[in-house]
Amino acid sequence: MEPSPKRMPTLDEVAQRAGVSRTAASRVINNAPHVSRAKREAVERAVRELGFVPNPTAQALATRRVGAVVLAVSSDEPGLFADPFFAEVIVGVSAALEQTDLELILLLANTPRGRDRLERLLRSRRADGVMLMALRGDDPLGRLAEQTDLPVVFGGLPLTGEPRWYVDADNRGGARLAAEHFVRTGRRRPVMITGQVDTQVAVAREQGFTEGLALAGVPLLGIEAGDFTEDGGAAAMERLLAAHPAPDALFTASDAMAIGALRTLRTRGLRVPEDVAVIGFNDLASARHTAPPLTTVHQPVRSLGREMARMLVGAIEGHDPSPLILPTRLTVRESAPDASAGPIVPTVPTVPTGV
Amino acid sequence: MEPSPKRMPTLDEVAQRAGVSRTAASRVINNAPHVSRAKREAVERAVRELGFVPNPTAQALATRRVGAVVLAVSSDEPGLFADPFFAEVIVGVSAALEQTDLELILLLANTPRGRDRLERLLRSRRADGVMLMALRGDDPLGRLAEQTDLPVVFGGLPLTGEPRWYVDADNRGGARLAAEHFVRTGRRRPVMITGQVDTQVAVAREQGFTEGLALAGVPLLGIEAGDFTEDGGAAAMERLLAAHPAPDALFTASDAMAIGALRTLRTRGLRVPEDVAVIGFNDLASARHTAPPLTTVHQPVRSLGREMARMLVGAIEGHDPSPLILPTRLTVRESAPDASAGPIVPTVPTVPTGV
DNA sequence: CGCGAAACTGGAAGCGCTTCCACTTCTCCG
DNA sequence: CGGAGAAGTGGAAGCGCTTCCAGTTTCGCG
Incomplete structure (x- = not known):
């Protein structure tokens, strides 16, 4: 004691x-x-x-600068943080912070208790700034975060309103790439597994995908919501197949859900990519290890973390950095091969040449 | 400003x-x-x-308790932290800390700069205690950490010496389970891919494996060192095959390396598990997604985090908690099926019945 | 040489909260 | 009804560092 x-x-x-x-x-x-x-x-x-090292607490009290920022991950899913996505974000954040003398406080706010702590932290000047991630829908935290006079950088847009500072990936554009890829490779009966509807990423990815299809005049056969987890993806695929027995393309709002969907496709005897081509979203390590390897929309997750941190530092220093949208691109692997460049998989008769 | x-x-x-x-x-x-x-x-x-919330900095200065602990991950591999292992540890730590009013400071010390900051942090009373993970060999940080009068809990034993407080998984016992499984299922030409030799986990897993084989009188055909990454595992497998063309079992000190090894086995035309059975170590999500799914030694990673945090809190409160060794167990999947209980894979002729 | 500007110096007043200590006021019971 | 001990109270001294401010020196140069 x-x-x-x-x-x-x-x-x-x-x-x-x-x-x-x-x-x-x-x-x-x-x-x-x-x-x-x-x-x-x-x-x-x-x-x-004397081996003197200044006492940071005393310095903080005197200067009114704490020397720390917090990265808060707010979600209901307890396991969500285990998604390698966050590890990657943290690496980026940490790399950027290393250049400064700010410490990183990590706050996982998935329980009511955790959210209380986050709220308290926001009002207590325990940090000089906050990065907020994974807000569900109209999480009150968002508003609370804006009320505080601490600089707050959002990682990913909240569902409503546009915060002063945020960095996000081009979810809509990325999803559109997926649609275009399907269209180009001749798929005409696409379905989609989206995320929770109260999630901005889900909405944006859904929007981009339907948009891309619409531009080519290809109708979206069906859509089901998962919860960004593997099991959720598997279940959504079941529902999808029940309603639409013969899709020839599947786009999911995350790799994890794609992996789950692959599982049910396999058990249902559908071949990937011969019968149905699959595209996921994220392109983290796991996408390379699926069978077949997953074609997926790549987003620069580490950069996202890095830019969030930089933006926050800028805001703390009194500048007013502009919001940032990071580009996404399509990583083509075997689950949805290019029509032209012959992939490793044997020729696929069911796939007619692209548009 | x-x-x-x-x-x-x-x-x-x-x-x-x-x-x-x-x-x-x-x-x-x-x-x-x-x-x-x-x-x-x-x-x-x-x-x-008034909406008053006490200023934590002032409280800290007056009470001489900062209200924060740090989790430091020290390594040379910049990408190492992306291993889902750490995400899982953090979830555990965070869950335990949530019960207290301690904040979590995360410090990735993979660059020289990062190590400086860690060192500075250790002497500056910026936190009330420290959890230290992934120490390479005789990392000077270990000693430094012990010199400070801050409580320090080690996650995983350092290579030399036994710290006062630590929690570790039973690496040796787990590796032994792997050996026993091979022996039981009739494998007689095992090889191993270990980790960096200056790593306690690598040493312990190697030790446990050879020990288990020795007890059954089965010789270890060959051993190569990887670096806990996928590519390292793939390369190690190449070397192994060059020296020993026909192993019938492979144990790797991590799942990531197993995944890499699976890749080279496949390209070399060797079937898993028919030709060579493969067992990894960790059993995180990715082990379920390999082709075939990976048999692997399971360690309770989240608990590891939780117990580290609890131990640290205990130490901070002036108790003297005892070190902890968490149990490991074997998760059997298709890459090294049980001899008895027929797995999902078709009967495997090349695998004689176990001892 | 003289003088204003520029460079030093250190005392003292905080930053916002805890806690010791010396009192004052209750309570309760023989 | 008296007195001891418990409970309540607030002044004041810090916790360790920054920074304003009012001087004191030093320096360049006409």
């Missing part, structure tokens, strides 16, 4: 040892001007000898 | 508004005794009306 036995040296001790005022010592460790060379060196020596 | 326009109400303002001393107000928000019912209520009302 007691704090700590060994006490760290304080700035006063350093000053005393160096024979200067505390003010001067402070100036030296912050390498501010107005300190003579001699004193500077004396302080530096004292710092070295 | 400037801190923040709107100022939050302070305890003084609360006290004033409630007509009590600051001391009393403080007592109320910490719900300490020695406050009359009347004053308590007055303060509570004032808190509500």
